[in-house]
Amino acid sequence: MSHPSASPSPSSLRASRALVPAAVVLALGVAAPAASAAPGVFKGSGNDAAGDAPSGSLDINGADVVYNQNTGRVKGTIRMSGRPPGDVDVLFGKRQASGACSVELTLNSNVAQGTGELRGSAGGVRAKATVSFANNVVTVAATDAAVSKKTIDCATANSYGAGVNHTLRDTIRPAFDVTERVADPVDPEDVVQxxxxxxxxxxxxxxxxxxxxxxxxxxxxxxxxxxxxxxxxxxxxxxxxxxxxxxxxxxxxxxxxxxxxxxxxxxxxxxxxxxxxxxxxxxxxxxxxxxxxxxxxxxxxxxxxxxxxxxxxxxxxxxxxxxxxxxxxxxxxxxxxxxxxxxxxxxxxxxxxxxx
CATH class of the missing domain: 2.60.40.10 (Immunoglobulins)
Incomplete structure (x- = not known):
């Protein structure tokens, strides 16, 4: 399955004269609610049908994510049907006027290698991530103060095969909202680095x-x-x-x-x-x-x-x-x-x- 893509909207082009790569569009969905005026900790969750991947180890069942605007910390827990052999990514994005979700950050994990990293929209590595796997759940988190105060209000999760082609095997569609404000930290990892x-x-x-x-x-x-x-x-x-x-x-x-x-x-x-x-x-x-x-x-x-x-x-x-x-x-x-x-x-x- 290939990654769908789209060009930025005319309004976003008028807002900035800087030359930037076209945003990667995750999926279509309803338009996002108005962004909150005050920075905070926001969470969201999405589900995916079981059995829609080539094997259980590639099958995503759902994901829960947290974005901390105060510290630039992002965290995802991805529920799998088995131990993934390749990359499992959480993609954090921003709703477009069309309702699509364009990627701002990618939180990458590879359980088999025990590695993970936080990548920007252009693919560059911003920070190393912690990765763990237990009870068919991948947990990945990273912090980069430079990405605090971003507008992140949607997300999805992807799983990929272990081969060199990095083939997309399963994804959560449509992208889900990350707009629920968390009054208290979900866990110490969300506010402490x-x-x-x-x-x-x-x-x-x-x-x-x-x-x-x-x-x-x-x-x-x-x-x-x-x-x-x-x-x-x-x-x-x-x-x-x-x-x-x-x-x-x-x-x-x-x-x-x-x-x-x-x-x-x-x-x-x-x-x-x-x-x-x-x-x-x-x-x-x-x-x-x-x-x-x-x-x-x-x-x-x-x-x-x-x-x-x-x-x-x-x-x-x-x-x-x-x-x-x-x-x-x-x-x-x-x-x-x-x-x-x-x-x-x-x-x-x-x-x-x-x-x-």
């Missing part, structure tokens, strides 16, 4: 520039000492990572995410890196060890942290501090989480400021 250290802030309290804070000091005020070793605090954010067979055992459903990595690091200065664990299973995960791989040119406040327990449905954040000591342009640091039947591996890249 992990802080990103861009290297421009002042040194952390209790630390000399380039040094490490004393052990046991809570440098960021979140109540977790930097040498934290314990049960952690509740954490309801969702993260990517699950087993290939989707069975949901502890070894396959402990989500691991690394965040706080600056885009560029100043050589000789230390930065905080956080590794967040979330237990997606119905059993506690115990006696875990979070380890940073030794890397030449990277100094670490510690390489190993022990976590006694991650309760079912909860999360733990472990803190490390790293410092570039070499003049090399970038260094890749590997992260492993082991113990209690768990074996997860991630990595992150440290790029030196000023390096090409």
């Amino acid at each position: 992990p802080p990103v250290d861009d290297g421009s802030e002042e040194p952390f309290p209790g630390e000399d520039p380039g040094g490490f804070p004393p052990e046991g000091v809570d440098t960021d005020g979140d109540g977790i000492p930097d040498d934290f070793d314990g049960d952690g605090v509740p954490d309801d954010l969702g993260f990517p990572g699950e087993g290939a067979d989707g069975t949901g055992s502890a070894a396959q459903r402990l989500s691991v995410r690394v965040y706080g990595v600056p885009k560029r690091l100043k050589r000789g200065r230390s930065y905080e890196i956080r590794v967040r664990l979330r237990n997606e299973t119905d059993q506690d995960a115990t006696r875990l060890r979070v380890r940073l791989g030794k890397k030449t040119g990277v100094a670490m406040s510690r390489r190993v942290a022990s976590v006694s327990k991650v309760r079912s449905g909860k999360g733990v954040t472990v803190h490390f501090r790293v410092r570039l000591t070499s003049a090399q342009a970038k260094r890749t640091v590997r992260v492993s989480v082991t113990g209690g039947g768990v074996e997860e591996r991630r990595s992150f890249v440290l790029r030196r400021r000023g390096a090409r």
